[in-house]
Amino acid sequence: MTGRLRVVPRGFAGPAVRFGVPVAALFVALTIGAVLLGVSGSDPFEAYRTMFNASLNGWASLTRTLALATPLILTGLAAAVAFQMRVYNIGAEGQLYLGAIAASWIGLFLPADIPAVLMLAAMVAFGAVAGAAWAMFAAIPKALFNADEIITTLMLNFVALSLMNYLIFGSRSFWREPQRAFPSGKRLPDSAVMPELSGRLHFGFIIAVVCAVGLWWVLRRTTWGFEIRTIGDSPTSARYAGMSVRMKTIAVLGISGALAAIAGVSEVSGVTKGLEPNALATDIGYAGIIVAVVARSNPLGVVPVATFLAAIATSGSRLQGIGIEVEVVYLLQGLIFLTVTAGEFFVTNKVELVSTDADELPNDNGTPGAEMTGAK
Amino acid sequence: MNDSVVILSIASAITVAIPVLFAALGEIIANRCGVMNLGVEGMMLMGAVVGFWAGIETESLTIAMLAGGAAGASLALVHAALAVSLRVDQTVSGLSLVIVGGGLSSFIGTAGEPGVLSAPNGVDVNPLLPQSLRDLPGVGPTLLGQDIIVYIGVALVGASAYVLYRTSAGLAFRAVGEDPAAADAAGIPVVKVRYLGTMIGGFGAGLGGAYLALAIVGTWQNGLTAGAGWIAVALVILSGWRPWIALIGAIMYGVLNGLGFSLQLADIDIPSDFLRMVPFVAAYAVVVAISASPARARKVAAPAALAQPYARESR
Secondary structure, X not given: OOEEEEEEEOOOOOHHHHHHHHHHHHHHHHHHHHHHHHHOOOOHHHHHHHHHHHHOXXXXXXXXXXXXXXXXXXXXXXXXXXXXXXXXXXXXXXXXXXXXXXXXXXXXXXXXXXXXXXXXXXHHHHHHHHHHHHHHHHHXXXXXXXXXXXXXXXXXXXXXXXXXXXXXXXXXXXXXXXXXOXXXXXXXXXXXXXXEEEOOEEOHHHHHHHHHHHHHHHXXXXXXXXXXXXXXXXXXXXXXXXXXXXXHXXXXXXXXXXXXXHHHHHHHXXXXXXXXXXXXXXXXXXXXXXXXXXXXXXXXXXXXXXXXXXXXXXXXXXXXXXXXXXXXXXXXXXXXXXXXXXXXXXXXEEEEEEEXXXXXXOXXXXXXXXXXXXXX | OOHHHHHHHHHHHHHHHHHHHHHHHHHHHHHHOOOOOOOHHHHHHHHHHHHHHHHHHHOOHHHHHHHHHHHHHHHHHHHHHHHHHOOOOHHHHHHHHHHHHHHHHHHHHOOOOOOOOOOOOOOOOOEOOOHHHHOOOOHHXXXXXXXXXXXXXXXXXHHHHHHHHHOHHHHHHHHHHHOHHHHHHOOOOHHHHHHHHHHHHHHHHHHHHHHHHHHHHOOOOOOOOOOHHHHHHHHHHXXXXXXXXXXXXXXXXXXXXXXXXXXXXXXXXXXXXXXXHHHXXXXXXXXXXXXXXXXXXXXXXXXXXOOOOOOOOOO
């Protein structure tokens, strides 16, 4: 008996599916990565073992991984909150820079001897407001004219990058250290530096986790969060129910921008300790989009997913010891994004094997499983 | 500002416009059959690294360009599989292409002996026309002094406009992007057309990337496109999905991109970081302005079924 694959849309995907599919996709991505490593002449098992030891095995490596996961959690949350409403904020990268610029400004401006609690609170607040304000350049045109936020947020990233470069490399600004010949940022006073938790891990990690839990609570436990998710599922019915889509678009992009900016605050205060454009422009904002997609926009899922991606990223430098270039890290991130995206098909559809002895329909679409039993 | 500055600026604006033009043309074609592919940046990067590599290996401009186009088309095939067959969210799928293209291109860039990353350019991109024509005042250095790829790019604008709007194949193609169910009922193979359109789109982006690496930058470096792919996506919206307008937009981009160079020659001092913002600020402003203008003033509409997956209902 011959069989044929049939695609049936799922009405509802249970937790096993919603959790299992992305995990399976991760394994598929790592397998493809192993094949590509093998083809390019490296030993994939040695590579993965090295990566595991460098990132997750032992307290020192784990804190290094969590330190890198810190901004990634925040940019992941930034992307996730917007995804919940089907708004695509690709601008976390630029919003992160704005957060870093604003936080380092207030950190250098306030007297260095004020209590660290006040100083750090001011930096987080200033940074968050700057990031939210920057996001408004995309949010307001989106709310008023439905201007494509993917394009606008993205264009703003390049503007923000040039702005940050200008402050350090292109001018003798307030942020730049005047004494040194090579352009670099003024060092923040000790009160403006995030307290260290262990090794490289700093207080920013706590802020990131609190933001994750807080966002989860807002989205799952408040009416406002319910409305956001309803608009994401069906804008028309949300409007029927009297929800204001415009105000929520502005609010959601504002929150998203603020979260991405806090990642910038955390980096500038906990890692670079001064406005250092090259150390801040490391595509953490873009990586946040991968985090949100893999976590299926669940704020609590963002934390482990960001940690996993950070583990891959931190171990990159160790790979050079065994003759593998750091670029493999980007390759793996890309593959993960791709397989998880493809996996979404298996979250929304069931694929089952049916006997072809029954009703025969010509499969004239030329694709496997092209016979649909229901329209989307 | 003297004449030579103007001439140099125009000549460079045209050259810089070409990668974005190829990518935007490809995206217009993909969009016209209903597939939105935001992965232009990633496909351009793949075209750039593979085209540059092929240039080193073969020293042939033709092979290098075709290899770049094929690399872009291969990545587009992934998008077609995800967006057309698996019907996942086209925005997410397109973004995944940006990340995959960035990752895979930088990975490929480390391969080879000597590595693509450090290798010198394998091909020379020379002016097409003889010296006597290029010496003509005004038009010589600007319009007649370009290489063959530039002329092919402009020819492709005319060709795609003709095929899309003046042939039955183009009509069928656009029908798939406007109303796939009706097109299906009329016997047009919707899925095949969408695969084809997506891959043509990827080929265009790949050509653009290859030209950028071979003729403009002259080396391969990670993230070489630096936003050019996104400019192309914005250009498609600006053009209202019309090839000739995309050509004008691409040249405008070329002018804005070269503004710093021109102003420097004219002894006008503006910080280079601000000049670098100009094309992106312009693209932002244009997208917002187009969205804000009333539909009648725009006289254009996106393909009606853009970014909508098509699933044939059971019969």
